[in-house]
Amino acid sequence: MHTDEAVHAIKFGALLEENKYRYDPHEYHGPTLNYFTLIPALSVSPRKLAEIDERTLRIVPVFFGMFLIVGLFLLKNGLSRSVMFFAGLFLAVSPAMVFYSRYYIQEMLLVSFSFGTIVSGYRYVKSRNPLWAVFAGIFLGLMHATKESCIIAFGAILLALFLTGTLQNRQKGKPFHFGFKINAWHILIFTTTACVISVLFYSSFFTHPRGILDSFIAYKYYLQRAGQNSWHMHPWFYYFKLLIGSKHSAHPFWNELLIVILSGIGLTVALRRKQHPQMDHSLLRFIAFYTVILALIYSIIPYKTPWSMLGFYHGMILLAALGATSLLAIKMKNILRSFVFLFLVLGVSNLLVQSYLSNFKYEADPSNPYVYAHTSRDIFRVVESIEEIATIHPDGKNMLIEVICPADDYWPLPWYLRSFPNTGWWNKVNFSQPAAQVIIASPSVESELLKKLYEWPPPGERSLYVPLFRFPTELRPQVEIRGYIAKDLMDLYVQSHSN
């Protein structure tokens, strides 16, 4: 589990066990991820976080990742079958899409809700049925209740609508309008639904009204962070560098070049004058503008994490599907068509293989471009060691464990040690209480810890401690942790295993 996933999982634990969720405007985004996780957790009894595993959590982003494919059918009047087929195929094999559909963070939910808003909005425009206005409102409200960066998608949708309307009407020589009549009642239904959904989630279903206000105050903190957090400052081309290819010797050459190239073709096709048979030209243009605007905004913002690109990358995939369809629709000799077909087959196969490798072989390897500050596999050795000690400890999993890491940098251990209720989490050595028999600590506190173990207790009560882990152990690359265990307990463990 990535640190971010573990943080969300522990926050979900409070909702599951205490029915408590409080929106924090400083960090950790909106409540939809937590509340939607209650659905797969319904089958878990007793309602304890210790009974939940990664699958229960990650099924939520998986579901919304799949919605992006299934939802394509709702655009059957605007996109051709071929475009829908390629879009579904690319979404299913894209390493970025598959990787982050298995990540317990909000991003895939935001992308799905943005897509839901666009699809419902499009269906409303075409049918004038107020029910689609309600759906659009629900999705818009869910976007707001998912992540603060929804404001970027809102802006991109509005600007894309404006540009699409301008371009359509300029070519027809008409004055600007959005291309559809605005019904005031339907707008009211749409905005009211969106507000109700947002208020429901941010107020923790009317148990914490302050959350509604906090959902707006949050922008103050996020705007500050966008330009200040040097850890996540990256150049403007960062996302494209991830997609075009990354250099790592002795590892696969990771790239999503097929989608990048085809999306370029799709963009050109969408913006040209020529109409497409079986497709709604204004929808294609809207997708093109929406994607370009989102990509521009996310590239300009210095704060970047790889999953933030999913919003515009989803648009790129839709454009790539249009590009692939357009390529195959070009009148050409059979031999040339065979080359195009082969290019697509090889490209999709490459994505499929990379998708498998990035999810099942290099899922924590820094060479994988989507692995970002990920937890080291050493975490499993840490948990295994502690669980083995628990088997011989008189208190079992109720044994005391002391975790000491400056700046609270012990994540994702709270997730992995969730079945050890008597674990204390410290950011400095605490001299006011006796030392636990099992201690996990950052090397930087080792000298203070030695004082606590060997200077603080009175003579005759200074238990000898020995290392718990046999090898150097990292939480993440360059974040080492060390384990210490009272020698009495280690002797007990050794004896029990030698018998």
Next chain:
Amino acid sequence: MIFIASTIFATALAFTGPETSQPKSEKLVPIEIELPKPMFIGTPQNIGVERLEKPLGKPRPPFMAPVGTKNVALGKPVASTDEEPIIGEIAMITDGDKEGIDGSFVELGPFEQHITIDLGAKYEIYAIVMWHYHKQARVYFDVVVQVADDPDFITNVKVLFNNDHDNSLGLGVGNDLHYVETAEGKLIDAKGIQARYVRLYSNGNNSNDLNHWIETEVYGRPVKKDTQ
């Protein structure tokens, strides 16, 4: 008689047991230990670099060198592939200022760059310590350290460190590990090699494609005439 007395004493002791040292009225109560809950944190820093050196977890111990060894690069002239740095001046690389703050580092252009220090004479070099940029935990790519007898690196060229794993600089595949920049600098064992010129390559870092230098120290002593 002694046996009977000992048996009675031992039996009495067994019945009283360790409780004899504890007043009967004093009860033992469980002590409530306050256990703080975990505090949430944001997305941690990413160091997405393969073949990365494990952290030492403690300050690097001082290295041993023959008497008379000192930083012979201090104040010596430096040449660079980027003659007009984006930030700072090339001379700052040997000015003795190893601080990580703004105003202490030189920012060279993107991609492959190198600097060359002319020590002014041939020295017996025991160690090279270099600082690229340590305000942030960064990894610089394709770090190669060479020494030679001439400024064009034709005569007696030796490679002391090379972590260019895919030979992107064309100087040969290196097997040294990537490392994270720290205030301690990166210490390279030069094994007493004799040279006048020191050249240091880099090729961007894990945060951006630019190259930075704070300081380079070359620890050596003048070459004795009979060993030249």
